Amino acid sequence: MSTIWGERVIRDYAGRVCTVTGAASGIGQALSFALARQGARLALADVDADGLTETAEQARLLGAGRVYADVVDVAQRAAVQDWADATAERFDAVNLVINNAGVALTASVDEMEWADFEWIMGVNFWGVVHGTKAFLPYLRRADRDAGAHLVNISSSFGLFGMPLRSAYSATKYAVRGFTESLRNELRREGSEIGVTTAFPGGIRTAIVRNSRTPEGADRDDVVAVHESLSKTSAEHAARVILTSVRKGRTRVCIGADAKMMDLGTRFLGSAFEPVVHASIERARAKVARQAAKSPAEVSP
Numbered sequence: 001m002s003t004i005w006g007e008r009v010i011r012d013y014a015g016r017v018c019t020v021t022g023a024a025s026g027i028g029q030a031l032s033f034a035l036a037r038q039g040a041r042l043a044l045a046d047v048d049a050d051g052l053t054e055t056a057e058q059a060r061l062l063g064a065g066r067v068y069a070d071v072v073d074v075a076q077r078a079a080v081q082d083w084a085d086a087t088a089e090r091f092d093a094v095n096l097v098i099n100n101a102g103v104a105l106t107a108s109v110d111e112m113e114w115a116d117f118e119w120i121m122g123v124n125f126w127g128v129v130h131g132t133k134a135f136l137p138y139l140r141r142a143d144r145d146a147g148a149h150l151v152n153i154s155s156s157f158g159l160f161g162m163p164l165r166s167a168y169s170a171t172k173y174a175v176r177g178f179t180e181s182l183r184n185e186l187r188r189e190g191s192e193i194g195v196t197t198a199f200p201g202g203i204r205t206a207i208v209r210n211s212r213t214p215e216g217a218d219r220d221d222v223v224a225v226h227e228s229l230s231k232t233s234a235e236h237a238a239r240v241i242l243t244s245v246r247k248g249r250t251r252v253c254i255g256a257d258a259k260m261m262d263l264g265t266r267f268l269g270s271a272f273e274p275v276v277h278a279s280i281e282r283a284r285a286k287v288a289r290q291a292a293k294s295p296a297e298v299s300p
Contacts, residue, residue: 008192009248010096010147014039015065017091019084021074021131022101024051026205027153030238031098032056036064043087043094045072046101066091074101074127075119084134094138096245098151099131105167105212116212117167124171128152129178139193149194149245152179156201156258160265160276183250197251198241201258203232231255 010016018035022028024046032044036059044059046052049071056069068090072083088094105112105120132150142148157165158172176197183195232255244252253259264272 008142008144008147008149009194009246010149011246012038013096013242015041016095016146017041017043017087017093018096018098019043019045019087019094019131019135020098020100021045021072021127023055023069024048025055027200027203027234027237027241028098028100029055030234031100031241032059033062034235034238034242035096036060036062036067039063039065040096041065041091042067043083043091044069045074045083047071047073074099074130075122077126077130080127080130081134084131084138087135088138093142093146094135094148095142095146096149096151097131097135097139098153098241099128100151100153101127102153102155102171103212104165106164107167107213108164109166112167119212120167121171121174124168125174125178128175132178132182136193140191142193144192147194148192149196150179150182151196151198151241151245153198153200154179156199156253156255156261159199159253159258159261160272162276163280194245194248194250196241196244196249198244199251199253199258199262200237201232201253201255201261203234203237203255205234231257 013035018040020028020031020035020042023032023044025048028046029051032042032055035042042056042059042064044052044056044067046055052069052071056067059067068087070083070086072079074080101123103120103123105116107116132152136150139148139150152175154175155168155172157169158176161169161173179195179197186193186195237254240252240254253262264275268275
């Protein structure tokens, strides 16, 4: 184990107690499987009971030391605290906490309902805060040689405010600010807990397919554009996140689009906006061309 910025870096996941929210699908499931292959002990959570059960069963087959799967709504503070306490009691330790659970909302500011805004803030932002606050005391108690690390998942939309994603971007900017502030607090106090903020770009998951949209919106078009722009697999995202933990990185962009967002906003500022808009329009045009083809013209 090496130390970066005075932190205890986790080099080996074998035997480490790792928690993952949103574990029933997408990046959370890919993280669970990757950790299982390395012999980690897992505490998994999601609101999707069936998907969570499937993840846990597969994780056991892949070699996880022990696996506990709990149906937890991360928007509920008491439920997350109960899960954290139960996890610490079951394993007598917590080494890695990954606050990954997230949902999506595609709507303009005018179109979105207050209830939808509150829903996405509850999961995407408060879910991260609840998980961080509940597990932080247990990360502080982690054995020095085993290491302790927190990963909070933001988004490339936490680097750039996308049109029709104001609520989603708000949650991801909030995760970014919250996590960066926490990391600096821990550094100032001399804590050895590592903290990473992850910024995935377009990942091939079902998050947009399961998103909320305003009444009358063309959900199929929203999904098609997202899938056209999403080039990175959940498995690749999981590998990047776990490698970042091992290397003690504090900030990681996942996918070429996320890296472009990061560099574009840093160096071009508002001049980067037309670049993003053009990319979206190209994706829309591509989707429209594909939709216009007859079934016989569409490649299998």
